[in-house]
Amino acid sequence: MTIYADISSLTVLGWQPGFMQGLLAIDADVQTNLDHAQATPAKSLRLVRVTAVQRTGLQVAPALSSGMDKVPVSGKWFRGAEESRPTVGDWVLVDAQSGALQHILPRRSLVKRLSPSGGGLQLIAANVDAAFIVTSCNTDFSPARLERYLSVVLESGIEPVLILTKSDLTDDVVAYQDELHAQFKNIASFVVNALDEASVLPLLPWCAAGQTIALLGSSGVGKSTLVNTLSGHQVQLTQNTREEDDKGRHTTTNRSLHKLPQGGVILDSPGMRELQIAEAEEGVDLLFADVDELAQMCRFNDCAHQAEPGCAVQQAVTDGDLDPRRLESYGKLKVEESINRESVAQRHSRERQFGKKVKMASADKHRKKALED
Ligand SMILES: Nc1nc2c(ncn2[C@@H]2O[C@H](COP(=O)(O)OP(=O)(O)O)[C@@H](O)[C@H]2O)c(=O)[nH]1
Ligand SMILES: [Mg+2]
Ligand SMILES: [Zn+2]
Known part of the structure; x- marks a missing residue:
């Protein structure tokens, strides 16, 4: 061979x-x-x-x-x-x-989510080095949504980069920047005008030869626009130029890979309406490592961080050291992740059993046939 x-x-x-x-x-x-x-x-x-x-x-x-x-x-x-x-x-x-x-x-890494069409996992991209998690300076911006993407990306050891587009369409660039730094102080983040080459220059260090970047984010936030601006010419249709059908469906119907002039490659994907996480327990823990660390200091091992005496997590909230929104988000993602992981596992076990039955039935048929011959 x-x-x-x-x-x-x-x-x-x-x-x-x-x-x-x-x-x-x-x-x-x-x-x-x-x-x-x-x-x-x-x-x-x-x-x-x-x-x-x-x-x-x-x-x-x-x-x-x-x-x-x-x-x-x-x-x-x-x-x-x-x-x-x-x-x-x-x-x-x-x-x-x-x-x-x-x-x-x-694979060196894998981005996956719970399939929106029920039950199993959906693979989004493999062998990714960095993920550009994209949202805009408008109502799409939501720390809780970013936390979903971050959990999935961190789970797989991929470097996350948060990108807020449409800086040219808001008077509040500084407010968005401050919010990003406050919520995600350990993660690289940029507020850009995705249509402007000079504005996306800070993203180039992630685009070097040998690097694979995945674009993640809702529809309409400027993922395809970023591909075009980084490429120096239009390689992807954006919603300006889309051949829109009457249902207003997205232009990028498939995930696709593009070479960048800087040497790296970038994976565009259609917008995701929702990102349900599954098999991302470690990613969630990594993202909320500070909460986990506080939890180690609670008086009770099984503290639910609600109203238990000696709860270090609630104390941090009271002291203003922990944003209650993050605590809530952490709890929600933990529950969602474990429910979805369980349902994926059950589905796999059902499929394995079904596979065995099919194999046994076919072996039976062959045995009978051999006896008849
Ligand atoms: N003014 C402005 N428009 C943008 C920016 N980023 C994207 N757009 C526009 O937003 C629309 C959606 O962009 P597109 O790249 O198709 O979004 P995608 O669905 O994430 O791929 C298009 O009309 C873009 O021209 C930006 O930073 N500033
Ligand atoms: Mg697109
Ligand atoms: Zn506690």
Whole structure:
């Protein structure tokens, strides 16, 4: 088995030397598998990155030698747990001839949420180094909403950057800046005019070669505008120029990856109406590490930080050292996260049992058939 990869053309797509280990592990597996299956003809694999997920398959880069950049994904990839499915930003091995997906490399990070269409997880982006969490200087700005995005991003070890767009449309830039610093003092944040190149210059340090940035935020906050301004030309449709249908649907219907002139790549995504977190317990704890630290000093181990005597958390609120809004948000996210995590786990276990039944039924059929023959 040969894996074909032109590392120089992958570097401009965000390839980092750290991914090599995962590739070699797969390579070893492939060799072993082949040794045990002498009948399988040797094939070659291409290493590519998923740049968009479409209903009919994956868009990948660089294109295969046949010029093909859309590759089919067989149904078997959608049968297992959501995390074993390909998503934007994944490094994958595809059959050099047919383009069929063969392996997904181990990910360095993964952004996921509870699927809005019920039950399971939805993968948003893989192998992300930094997340631009975008909101605007208007009613979209909500610390509680930002905390949801932050939990998901911190969970995966991705560096968060908070971006408030539309600074040119408000007289209160300083008030927004102060609020950001007060609520998120340990997180990089910027108030920008996304339409203005000079205004987005402070974001360039995150856009260097080898870096992959994910854009997260509601629809209409200026994510695609940021992609265009950072790119120096229009690569993404924004809502100004959108081919809007009569329901006023968003322009960016798919997640997609774009190369930036600074060398990095940026993942645009459609706006999210809601971000329900799941499997983000560590992210929530990291975001509220200060509250957790206070909680260690409560008199009772099982303190609910309501009206218990000797509650260090409530004391901090009384002393003005802890914003009661953050305490409330922490509690809410903890509960939501654990309920959603539980429901995802239950769904997975149901699916596993169903999978087993299908396998057993099919084995039964084969056994019967063998007896009949
Ligand atoms: N004045 C101004 N308009 C902006 C800014 N950022 C985005 N817009 C406009 O807001 C609308 C939505 O932007 P778009 O990039 O499509 O949002 P997306 O849904 O997050 O991708 C478009 O009309 C943009 O031109 C900004 O900083 N200032
Ligand atoms: Mg957009
Ligand atoms: Zn307490």
